[in-house]
Amino acid sequence: MAPMKRLVSIRPIPIASVSGKKIQAMIEFDNVSKRYPDSGEALSEVNFSLQRGELAFLTGHSGAGKTTLLRLIAALERPSRGDIFLEGTSIKGLQKRQIPFLRRKLGLIFQDYRLLNHLSVYDNVALPLEIMGHHPDDISRRVRAALDKVGLLKKEKRLPLALSGGEQQRVGIARAIVHKPPLILADEPTGNLDPDLAEEIMRMFRDFNDVGVTLLIASHDQQLVQRFSRRTLRLDHGKLTEGGLNDAEE
Amino acid sequence: MLKNSSSKGRPGLFRQPLSQKIRWSVRLKTYALAHLHSLQGSFLRIWETPIASSLTILVVAIALALPASFHALIQNARLPIEALQTTSQISLFLKPEITNEAARRLTEKLGGFPLILGTQLLTKEDGLRELIAYSGFADALSALHGNPLPAVILVRPRMTDAAAVTLMLNELRRLSEADHVQFDDEWLKKLRAVLAIAERCIAAFSILLGFGVVFIVGNTIRLELQSRREEIAVNKMLGATDHFIRRPFIHSGFWYAFLGALMAWLVANLLILGIQSPANELAELYGSPYRLAYLDLRGTALLMGSAIVLGIVGAIVVVNHFLKDLEPL
Numbered sequence: 001m002a003p004m005k006r007l008v009s010i011r012p013i014p015i016a017s018v019s020g021k022k023i024q025a026m027i028e029f030d031n032v033s034k035r036y037p038d039s040g041e042a043l044s045e046v047n048f049s050l051q052r053g054e055l056a057f058l059t060g061h062s063g064a065g066k067t068t069l070l071r072l073i074a075a076l077e078r079p080s081r082g083d084i085f086l087e088g089t090s091i092k093g094l095q096k097r098q099i100p101f102l103r104r105k106l107g108l109i110f111q112d113y114r115l116l117n118h119l120s121v122y123d124n125v126a127l128p129l130e131i132m133g134h135h136p137d138d139i140s141r142r143v144r145a146a147l148d149k150v151g152l153l154k155k156e157k158r159l160p161l162a163l164s165g166g167e168q169q170r171v172g173i174a175r176a177i178v179h180k181p182p183l184i185l186a187d188e189p190t191g192n193l194d195p196d197l198a199e200e201i202m203r204m205f206r207d208f209n210d211v212g213v214t215l216l217i218a219s220h221d222q223q224l225v226q227r228f229s230r231r232t233l234r235l236d237h238g239k240l241t242e243g244g245l246n247d248a249e250e
Numbered sequence: 251m252l253k254n255s256s257s258k259g260r261p262g263l264f265r266q267p268l269s270q271k272i273r274w275s276v277r278l279k280t281y282a283l284a285h286l287h288s289l290q291g292s293f294l295r296i297w298e299t300p301i302a303s304s305l306t307i308l309v310v311a312i313a314l315a316l317p318a319s320f321h322a323l324i325q326n327a328r329l330p331i332e333a334l335q336t337t338s339q340i341s342l343f344l345k346p347e348i349t350n351e352a353a354r355r356l357t358e359k360l361g362g363f364p365l366i367l368g369t370q371l372l373t374k375e376d377g378l379r380e381l382i383a384y385s386g387f388a389d390a391l392s393a394l395h396g397n398p399l400p401a402v403i404l405v406r407p408r409m410t411d412a413a414a415v416t417l418m419l420n421e422l423r424r425l426s427e428a429d430h431v432q433f434d435d436e437w438l439k440k441l442r443a444v445l446a447i448a449e450r451c452i453a454a455f456s457i458l459l460g461f462g463v464v465f466i467v468g469n470t471i472r473l474e475l476q477s478r479r480e481e482i483a484v485n486k487m488l489g490a491t492d493h494f495i496r497r498p499f500i501h502s503g504f505w506y507a508f509l510g511a512l513m514a515w516l517v518a519n520l521l522i523l524g525i526q527s528p529a530n531e532l533a534e535l536y537g538s539p540y541r542l543a544y545l546d547l548r549g550t551a552l553l554m555g556s557a558i559v560l561g562i563v564g565a566i567v568v569v570n571h572f573l574k575d576l577e578p579l
Contacts, residue, residue, distance in 0.1 A: 100490060
C-alpha cells in the first residue's frame with residue numbers, strides 16, 4: 001500500500017511552482033547547528049525540508065540529536081547557528097511573546113508522555129484548549145472527540161497513573177491532536193511500549209497523516225520504521241547522514 | 251485540518267492567531283470565566299493546604315496588624331487632643347493701674363461676646379490669696395510690701411480652629427486695659443509634634459512591614475512554583491503565554507494578602523475593643539464625651555488596598571523571575 005499512498009500524500013517540491021511563486025515547506029532547516037555549553041555540538045549544519053502532508057521518521061542512535069532537533073522546531077531550544085522556518089516563518093525572527101502562538105500550531109508527543117498526574121484524563125486533554133482560551137462547551141466537545149479518536153472516551157475521569165503505559169501515551173496523543181495542529185512532532189512515542197502497542201500507535205499516526213497532518217516522528221526502533229517505509233532522516237553524531245533531500249529532489 | 255492553501259504566499263499558518271474566528275464578546279466572556287475559575291482554584295488550593303497557607307496568612311496578618319493598630323490608636327488619640335484645645339483658656343493680664351471695679355466691668359463686657367463661652371475675674375487679692383494657699387511661700391509673701399500681682403481675666407473662648415483663636419488673641423491684645431495676653435497652648439503644640447513624630451515612625455514601619463508582606467507572599471509562591479515546575483513546563487510547551495502561567499499565582503497572592511489583611515483588621519479592632527472600657531473610663535473622668543473608635547472606613551480601605559497591591563506585586567515579581575529561569579522554554 002505504501003508506494004501508492006506516498007505519491008498521494010507527498011506534495012511536489014516547493015522550489016518553483018508554475019506561477020513562479022515559491023511554495024513554502026512545512027519545516028525547513030537552514031544550516032542549523034546547536035551547541036550546548038557543556039556537552040558540545042548536538043547538531044551540526046543540518047539542512048532538510050519537510051513538505052506539508054509528509055510523514056517522516058527521524059532515526060539515529062541515542063544522543064544523535066533527535067530530541068534536540070525536535071525541540072528546536074518547537075522553539076524549546078534556540079539554534080546556535082542557522083535558522084528554522086515553519087511555513088516560511090523564521091523561528092529566529094519570532095519575538096519572545098510570539099513563541100507560545102507558534103507552539104499552539106504544533107502537537108507535541110513525548111516518550112515519557114509528560115501528562116499532569118494530578119489531573120484527570122479529560123483535564124489533561126483539555127489543557128491546550130484552556131491555554132488557548134476556548135469556551136468550556138467548545139472544550140468538552142473537542143476533548144471528547146479527541147478521546148474518542150484514541151479510544152479512551154470511557155476513561156476520561158481516570159487519573160493518568162491508573163492507566164497502562166499504552167493508554168497514557170494515547171492520552172498524550174489526544175492532547176497533541178485536540179486543537180487540530182497542522183504539524184505533529186513525536187519524540188520516541190513508542191519507546192516505552194511493547195511492539196504491538198507501538199504498531200497500533202504508528203497506525204494512528206498514519207491515519208492522522210491521511211487527513212493531511214504533517215508528522216515528524218523520532219524513533220530508534222529500526223524495524224518499526226522500516227515496516228512503515230516512509231521518508232527517513234538519519235542523524236549520526238549531530239549530522240544528517242540520510243534523507244536530507246526530498247524524494248523528488250533526489 | 252489544512253484548509254489554508256499555500257498558494258498565495260501569505261504569511262503562513264504559524265503567524266495567524268488561532269482563535270481569530272471567535273467573536274470578541276464570547277472571548278471576553280471566556281476570559282472572565284477563566285479568571286473567575288482561576289480565582290476559585292487558587293482559593294481552593296489555599297483551602298486544601300490549611301496549615302501551610304494559614305502560616306503565610308498569619309505572618310501577613312501580623313505584619314499588617316502592627317501598622318493598622320498603631321494607625322487606629324493614633325487616630326483615636328487625635329480626637330481628644332484636638333478637643334483639649336477647646337477647653338483651653340486665655341489669660342488676660344490687666345495693667346496694674348486698672349481698678350477692681352474697671353476689671354469687673356471689662357469681665358462682664360467680654361462675657362457678653364458671642365465667641366466667648368465664659369469669663370472669670372481673678373483680682374489682685376484673689377491672686378495673692380491663691381499664691382499663699384498653694385505655693386508654700388506664705389512667710390516670704392507676707393514680708394512683701396503691697397501686692398505685686400496683676401489682676402487676671404480668664405477667658406474661655408468658643409473655638410472652632412486655630413485661626414479663630416489667633417484672631418481672638420489679637421483682639422484681646424488691642425484692649426487698652428490689657429497688659430499681656432497669654433494663651434497656654436505650648437504644651438498642646440508639643441503634644442501635636444510628638445504625635446506627628448509617632449505618625450512618621452508608623453509610616454516608616456508600615457513601609458518596612460509592607461516589604462515584609464511582599465517577601466512573605468513572594469516566598470510562599472516561590473515554593474508553590476517549585477512544586478509545580480513540571481506542570482508549568484508542560485503548560486509552556488503546549489503554548490501557554492507568560493500571562494496564562496502568572497494568572498493563578500497572582501490570584502494566590504491576592505488571597506494571601508486579602509485574608510491576611512482581613513485578619514489584621516480584626517486584630518486591630520480587637521485591640522481597640524480590649525482597651526475600650528479603661529479608655530472610656532478615663533475619658534469620663536476628664537468629663538470628655540469622646541469614646542474609642544474602631545478603624546475607620548478610610549483606614550480599612552487603605553489596609554485592604556495596600557495589602558492586596560503588595561501581595562500581587564510579590565507574586566508577579568517571583569513568577570517573572572521563575573519564568574526567566576525557565577527560558578528558553
